[in-house]
Amino acid sequence: MGTKAKVKKIVTQVGKRKTAVARVTIKKKEGKSKGLVRVNKKPLEIIEQEVVRAKISEPLFIASQLPDVAAEVEDIEVDVNVRGGGFMGQAEAARTAIARGLVDWTGNEKLKETYLGYDRTLLVSDTRQKEPKKFGAKGARAKRQKSYR
Secondary structure, three states: OOOOOOOOOEEEEEEEEOOEEEEEEEEEOOOOOOOOEEEOOEEHHHOOOHHHHHHHHHHHHHHHHOHHHHHHHHOEEEEEEEEOOOHHHHHHHHHHHHHHHHHHHHOOHHHHHHHHHHOHHHOOOEOOOOOOOOOOEOOOOOEOOOOOO
């Protein structure tokens, strides 16, 4: 009667940018698998655009540079699920979600300060949205030019 279930530590976080929403799940790696980062079930190494790969791996790289957090970052699995928006918006949403997840996972105040010092959008989502197109115009601000002569 006194058996206890083993509790696994799992952290979930959300990051947003424009219309892209990224949900991240961070857990301890199992068995002999390497600490993997998967974006939409695809390993980070296979993602085509190099700019996107660099953006997403930024928070992990910064965390691995801090000596007291580096050991914890090595043995975790990061699963990111991103929907909506374009590829760059998705990348920025994913990096925000990963950074927030790492801060939750480690509980390290120095890591949080490092992220905020490097780039505030790592922890705080960028709330800017696209302005809607207006009627009688080509876009949000551009109007049809008048010619009187």
